[in-house]
Amino acid sequence: MGALQTILDEIAREKTVRAVILAAKGPVFCAGHDLKEMTARRADVDKGRRYFEDVFARCAKLMQSLVHLPRPVIAAVDGVATAAGCQLVASCDLAIASPSARFATPGVNIGLFCSTPMVALSRNVSRKHAMEMLLTGDFLSAEDAARIGLVNHVTQDGETALEGALELARRIAAKPPATVRIGKEAFYRQAEMKLEEAYSYASRVIVENMLARDAQEGIGAFIGKREPRWSDD
Amino acid sequence: MGALQTILDEIAREKTVRAVILAAKGPVFCAGHDLKEMTARRADVDKGRRYFEDVFARCAKLMQSLVHLPRPVIAAVDGVATAAGCQLVASCDLAIASPSARFATPGVNIGLFCSTPMVALSRNVSRKHAMEMLLTGDFLSAEDAARIGLVNHVTQDGETALEGALELARRIAAKPPATVRIGKEAFYRQAEMKLEEAYSYASRVIVENMLARDAQEGIGAFIGKREPRWSDD
Amino acid sequence: MGALQTILDEIAREKTVRAVILAAKGPVFCAGHDLKEMTARRADVDKGRRYFEDVFARCAKLMQSLVHLPRPVIAAVDGVATAAGCQLVASCDLAIASPSARFATPGVNIGLFCSTPMVALSRNVSRKHAMEMLLTGDFLSAEDAARIGLVNHVTQDGETALEGALELARRIAAKPPATVRIGKEAFYRQAEMKLEEAYSYASRVIVENMLARDAQEGIGAFIGKREPRWSDD
Structure with a gap:
């Protein structure tokens, strides 16, 4: 978690990154x-509590760092993603799985309900699907994960999830980075608002976006049928 | 936008309309x-900002007018619905597409993220699906739009979306208009409430509905196995 | 409703129940x-209003009792579930249907919009799907109910929904009951919070869960590759 937090913090400051694959x-x-x-760490009750509080606080911060990262994050899942690993997938903006990927929130089987993973999971899939994963701890196939909306696509013809994610990342990396950054931030902010407030907020965002250089360049290129040249960010 | 707003405002006042197809x-x-x-309009910076603020304010009002319209609105999509056009589809209560329909929020490709369309889109489909449309700008087929919940149905056997929407609209038009009006308003209001508040509100709505004439007539007709005669609204 | 409320209240106090099938x-x-x-009851207007207020208040309490019940509740739907019956299905944590099951919110056909059922329905399925059920009153097949997320699974090979629900209930009944109770409560509470608040709350829940006996036993058993022995609750 420490290593992942460190690299995410670096990416957040780094202007040249265009997309992130996990x-x-x-x-x-x-x-x-x-x-x-x-x-x-459990042996000492007082230290145990402080340790667990610290672990889960750092974990929650890490997951929210994925959401707040100014670059899109794609989970590339070629294997097993369980508990906080499944939470990582749910916390990414996009997810690609290969047919061998499997997903579970199995904490219930060891007496530790996946209460923090479910924060991310339940914001990705519908209630009955989330509840089934949480209450049974059963594994979900890649195909089922796509069906319920936990991942975007399952790769085909022997393509790995990483290859699929790279293809997707390259396409997103060709978009204007400032536009992607503005849009991702606005997406998660408006998602927590009521409709009227969301429209008021998103209207302010799109007016600023419209007045910025990349919209001028992009719309000009579109009308002029030429390739746009994006600013760095 | 002006013409559409005007006709929606007229429909809102017009008691005889039963359903609307876009x-x-x-x-x-x-x-x-x-x-x-x-x-x-961009040339003059100050006028440009005021113009864009006005355009997006009118657009947000238009979209919310669809939500607040006392009549159900069905999008009939036989062609391409992009950006604010895709937002129109997402803002309607129901949507029918023909197999040739296609959907996209491609603003990211021209440096103008579809931030206002995403307010409606993200209230229709799950997060990973919305994010994929917004970050890639890719077109979605009618079939995929149905799969993720952006449209209700895709027509078959050469039926146009308009024909499918008309069939659906006629069936809804046979329902008691006051009941439809009460229900539609309550749907969007309760959707923004927490569970307990939503039940408290919806319980008040259904008691008033129960005491109104159409419920008396409709339940009486149902028990008496006769055709109901609805009031005008 | 009275009988169901009474048994749910008993189950809520009863420590030995592990899962509930409706x-x-x-x-x-x-x-x-x-x-x-x-x-x-409609004949006397004043008494009618008080009667309807009482009926829908008791109904709303009943539905929320399913949500607040400390045990998981599985709907086993072998037949027709309409109006408040469909609301029961939507209010359960999980739902199994047999192929003959059918679902509808047909109140609109008798002048009484399913305004209270839609509180539960719209928290299970996407907006366009909920609106279609509410505005048309049409029946949904078991397969379609599974497709839109109203039920988890449709049974196969002649298995009844009750048999399918029993199999699922037995598997959940083998999980540590206190863990299931903690998790179910946290699920519905965090679902109504914004992301940051949800993580703060769920982190507190999982730390307490981690310090409790069943997590110690379950994790110990997992590491030691032995069968866990759960506490009663």
Whole structure:
């Protein structure tokens, strides 16, 4: 979590990054927290509580850093994504899975309900689907994850999720970065507003966007049927 | 936008309208704002800002007029619906597409993120689906639009979307208009409330509805196995 | 409603219940309110209003009792679920349907819009799908109900919904009951919060869960590769 937070903080400051892919080496995308480490910290009750509070505070911050990152983040899931690993997928803006990917929130099986993963999960999929994952802990296939909206697409013809995510990332990287940054931030902000407030906010955002250089360039290029040249950010 | 606002305002006052279909002539359902007109207004910075503020305020009002209209509105999409055109579809209560319909929020490609369309879009489809449309600007087929919930149905056997929408509108037009009006208003109001508040509000609505003439007539006709005669509104 | 409320109140106090199935005898799961009884009460206007207020207040309380029940509730739908009967399905945590199940919110056909059912329905399925059910009153097949997220699964090979629900309930009943209780409560509470507040709340929940006995036992059993022994609740 520390390493991932550090690199996300760097990316947030780095103007040249265009899109981010969250991927893993090996057959596990992410299996969530380290249960052995957690158990070892339990011995001392007071220290245990402070340790757990710290772990889950850092985890919640990490997940929200994905949401607040000014660049789009694509999860590339080629293997198993469970508990906080499934939460990572749900917290990304987009997700590509290969047919071998599997998803679960299995905490209920070990007496630790996936209460923090469900914050992200329940903002991706409908209630009955989220509840089934949380109450059974069952694995979901890549196909089922796509069906319920947890991932965008399942790759075909032997393409890995990373290859699929790279193709998607390259296409998004060709868009004007400032526009993507403005849009991503506005998306999550307006999602928490009531309709009238959301329109009032989004109207302010699009007017500023319209007055900025990239909209002038992009619309000019579109009308003039030429390639646009985007500013750096 | 002005013409559409005017007719919606008329419909809102008109007691005899039973359902509204939003359709288009030709291969484009609606392609959103006029980029050439917008670009022409950009020359004068101060006037440009006021112009854009006015355009997007009128657009947001128009979209919310569809939501607040006391009659159900069905989008009939036989062609391309992009940007604010896709927002129109998302803002309607129901939507029918023919197989040739296509949907996109492509503003990102011209440096102008579809921030106002996404207010409506993200209240129709799940987050990962909305984000993919917004970040890639890619076209969605009618089938995919139905799969993610942006439209209700895709017509078959050569039926146009307008024909499908007319069939649906006729069936809704046979319902008691006051009941439809009460229900539509309550739907969008309760959608923005927490569960307990929503039940408290909806319970008040249904009690008033129960005491009104059409419920008395409709329930009486149902029990008496006869055709009901609805009041005008 | 009175009988169901009484048994739910008992279950809420009863520590040994592990999961609840809501099922019906005969071809109707639940057809909602008794229209003949309601009509009979209409004669006296003042008494009628008080009666309707009381009926819908008790109904709203009943539906929220399903949500607040500390045990998971599974709807097993083998027949017709209409109006408040469809609301029951939507209010359960999970739902299993057999292929013969059908779902509708047909109040609009009798002049009484399903305004209270839509509170639960619109928190299960997307807006266009909810609006179509509410405005047309049309029946939805079990397959379509699964497609839009109103039920989790449709049984196959002649299995009844009750059999399917029992199989699911048995698997959930083997999970630690306190963990399930904590998780279910947290699910519905966080669902009504904004992201940052939801993470703050869910982090507190999971820390308490982590410090409780069942997490210690469950994680210990997982690491030690032995069967866990759950506490009673």
